[in-house]
Amino acid sequence: MSRYTILLGGELVRTPALERQIAGTRIIAADSGIGHAEALDIVPELWVGDFDSAPQMLPERLKAVPKREFPSDKDRTDGELAVDIALEQGASALVLAGAFGGARADHSFLHMTLALRLAEMGIDVILTSGAQEGRPLPHAPVEFDYAEGTLFSVLGFSELAGLTVTGAKWPLDAVTVPFGSSLTMSNEVLKSNATGGRLRIDLARGRALLVAHPLTGKDG
Structure with a gap:
């Protein structure tokens, strides 16, 4: 199983449960989600987005992360773009870290509905803020x-x-x-x-x- 963690821009706290969930996964940051990498002591393999909300102050090791830049006028969020890239690379399981909270309630709602769609595609999905987590429910016990x-x-x-x-x-x-x-x-x-x-x-x-x-x- 190829597991990826997508760092999103919502709230994220480092907890033992979160550390277990992301351990051994490949990491992709979506725009401002790169800010969580320092707190988690990880370095993503890719940084995706239009970078309109990227943190101004980052350590050199995070500034050096390879970027895939998209125009600001686009029809998908940076988070969905990061998910699509992970799927293109063969992801079969996703941890959407930073999926809840933050300044944009509409983004939180999108992450939940996106998780449901991914689950219907057969992708194992966890949404997490470290303190709370979401899991799509299958039509089976x-x-x-x-x-x-x-x-x-x-x-x-x-x-x-x-x-x-x-x-x-x-x-x-x-x-x-x-x-x-x-x-x-x-x-x-x-x-x-x-x-x-x-x-x-x-x-x-x-x-x-x-x-x-x-x-x-x-x-x-």
Whole structure:
């Protein structure tokens, strides 16, 4: 599996979970995302964008990163361009680091919908800020090993049908969730012998993203 990390311009904090996720991956920075490289003590192999929001002060080792420059008048964001380049190079798994927060809520929304589209293409995708992470939900049972008390939400990008959630404070059993409902917001992981200590989610139909906050768990 060829794994890439895309450094985006949103919020990013260095955490043990983030370090594990990006370890051994190939790194591409998207415009202002290069600023995260210094905090993570990494050097990207490529820096992509129109560089209209690039940091003014960078160490020499980051200034020397090879660049692929695009015009400012373009029909894709710098982040999407970086993703496309990773896919062209054979990426089968992506960590979108810095996908949440920042000054542009529209960019955060794009990153979430982009992750859903990539997942439908068969690409393994994680969105992360270090403190929170998002994972597209497949139409098959999937388990997550989060600590007791970890806050999580299931964000629906359509009506959801046949949604079952176990290993949670508020379980659900094959429910239909209307688009725009808050039913699946602010749940908590609840360890139990019945679930083997894991959060388990099964979605029959619809597009959804699990957003979890690992630092809120008892081991966070």
